[in-house]
Amino acid sequence: MIKTEKFVLILSIIVMVIFLFAIIFASKGLNIEVPECLPPQEPFKQGKVEKLDKHTYQAFFVARMWRFDPSTIEIPVGSEVDLFLTSRDVVHGFHIMEKDVNLMAVYGSVNYTTVTFDKPGVYNIVCHEYCGAGHENMRGKIIVKK
Numbered sequence: 001m002i003k004t005e006k007f008v009l010i011l012s013i014i015v016m017v018i019f020l021f022a023i024i025f026a027s028k029g030l031n032i033e034v035p036e037c038l039p040p041q042e043p044f045k046q047g048k049v050e051k052l053d054k055h056t057y058q059a060f061f062v063a064r065m066w067r068f069d070p071s072t073i074e075i076p077v078g079s080e081v082d083l084f085l086t087s088r089d090v091v092h093g094f095h096i097m098e099k100d101v102n103l104m105a106v107y108g109s110v111n112y113t114t115v116t117f118d119k120p121g122v123y124n125i126v127c128h129e130y131c132g133a134g135h136e137n138m139r140g141k142i143i144v145k146k
């Protein structure tokens, strides 16, 4: 290896290390995070479930890197659920594997569907839109009790 190659190699490594520390410093030291774009309605601040009557519920899901808020909800069998969905950061997917529910969670907007859960059991929610390093672990559950 000639002297110039060695110099360029060392210089490249130093620049990469400075770049890496700059990213870590921006993230931890300056507290810079991915910008949020939540709809202004109160239920989307954290995500929640509201009971309207014995068999009617409203579920407000907020998708974020890399989980759903709430991650698990429990409802009685026979419930009809108005399901509202948004994203805090990037585009996520929302697929209830045991049902024909396939929505996109898009920042700044709300997606909606109504689902009736007429059989007891665990209904698994997965994110089916690639959203980053934790995508494959982004899951949720709807537990339907007898």
Ligand code: CUA
Residues within 6 Å of the ligand: 063, 064, 066, 091, 092, 093, 127, 128, 129, 130, 131, 132, 134, 135, 136, 138
């Ligand atoms: Cu969220 Cu993939």
